[in-house]
Amino acid sequence: MSNPIHHALVLNLHQPPGNLQELLDQHSWEPHEILYAMDRIPRSLWGYEDVGRVHLSFSGTLLETLVDPHFQSRVYGVVDCGAMLWHFQNTALFRILGTGFYHPVLPLIPEADREEQVRRWLGMARHVFWRSDFQGFWPPEMGFAMELIPLLRRLGFRYVLVDSDHVEPVTAMDWHELRYRPHIARHNGEEIIVVVRDRELSDAQESGMELAWFLNEVEARTRWCDFAPLVTTATDGDNGGWFRNPQPEANFWGLYRALLEQTRAGGAVQPVFIDDYLDRYGAHGEVRVGTGAWNTGWHHGHGFMQWTGSQAQKDALERLRTLSKAVHDARWKAGERRLEDPETLALLEQAMWRLLRAETSCHYYWGEAWVPRALNDMRASEAALEKIVARLGE
Missing domain, CATH: 3.20.110.20 (7-stranded beta/alpha barrel)
Structure with a gap:
């Protein structure tokens, strides 16, 4: 059989x-x-x-x-x-x-x-x-x-x-x-x-x-x-x-x-x-x-070129890396100093979720057309981060 x-x-x-x-x-x-x-x-x-x-x-x-x-x-x-x-x-x-x-x-x-x-x-x-x-x-x-x-x-x-x-x-x-x-x-x-x-x-x-x-x-x-x-x-x-x-x-x-x-x-x-x-x-x-994605209508998935093919896409992803480090550092320092009041926690969450939403694949999938959506979320995260840094006294 x-x-x-x-x-x-x-x-x-x-x-x-x-x-x-x-x-x-x-x-x-x-x-x-x-x-x-x-x-x-x-x-x-x-x-x-x-x-x-x-x-x-x-x-x-x-x-x-x-x-x-x-x-x-x-x-x-x-x-x-x-x-x-x-x-x-x-x-x-x-x-x-x-x-x-x-x-x-x-x-x-x-x-x-x-x-x-x-x-x-x-x-x-x-x-x-x-x-x-x-x-x-x-x-x-x-x-x-x-x-x-x-x-x-x-x-x-x-x-x-x-x-x-x-x-x-x-x-x-x-x-x-x-x-x-x-x-x-x-x-x-x-x-x-x-x-x-x-x-x-x-x-x-x-x-x-x-x-x-x-x-x-x-x-x-x-x-x-x-x-x-x-x-x-x-x-x-x-x-x-x-x-x-x-x-x-x-x-x-x-x-x-x-x-x-x-x-x-x-x-x-x-x-x-x-x-x-x-x-x-x-x-x-x-x-x-091997590192890669599935095939899309435009690309075979190797090297993530669908999401990284233009300079605008590359620049946005690099900005993400810098922002991510700053957000995680701020959250760590707030924890060390036991800043647990509702406003600080709300600002930390705002900075984090806007950072994470900026990472949505669709923002980079359509060439440069949707990159501004990622940048808008990053700006909102950075604005919250500035208020957190001020509370940390740095």
Whole structure:
């Protein structure tokens, strides 16, 4: 009997700070399409709890918007945000992946801010999704570097998603084993399981495909596996016409439900939660993961050129590094001097969250177009920092 082919579906859901609100103010149809695309996810899976298995990454900025009472009231006739978030608590259908709150490309931001980003996301996600166990981690933009491993392990993550273009074997292994089996990556004495996203199949998932093509392609790619392969596809779940199209026969969820029907009928491809696969089959072999991101519409992800290609982008990221050090130094000194009055604490929080929001990947993604948004947040952080420094008497 041949090994079953396991499929892990991963969807990233992110909206930049204030983006949905701005689109609503412009009386655009786009925020409705985005909200419908998100609301369609649980609705498409009702009745498929026996076979449906979906991993979701929600950025903190998106969650912040969806739980905001004012925003909820504005879109109530479109989508019931509270009910939608409640549906995502269904552990039979969904695994929620950890991420960074403000959706930063983690290797590009100061090391001291990486933990702040993830801890803030954990704080909100535990409340919204009523769970404390987040085994998997989704690096925003799949931006990964080996130096992140100790942090992720310290924060309790079991595995991290990485892109296939950046994975290199340390242990000798064939191409199909490298791509369709989880592995171990090590850095500075810490190790984590890496789960490899198939870039080409993910591209097809993003742009639209037929089920017969997907099944044939998966079977062809895993034909030589002498183990139970794990095929992982990961894309945005709320962008692009394939996910926003409301017609079941012309969107991703029509295809996915057809896949689930085939699974019920004994088909070769079986949707799976990654943690369940790891519990059963474990991870094999050691790999290195090169520093990089997933592919975008403009770039292959190597070297983070999408976010660092212009001088304005580079200058803003350098300013972030300087500001981050100043904010963390001020917080440390305020703690040493036991400055714990409400106003000082409020200023410290203002300086910190505006710094973290300035690190949002979207501010750098669009060339120089959105860099001013990052600079606005940095100026607000610097203004709060000046008041803190005055209180410190420096």
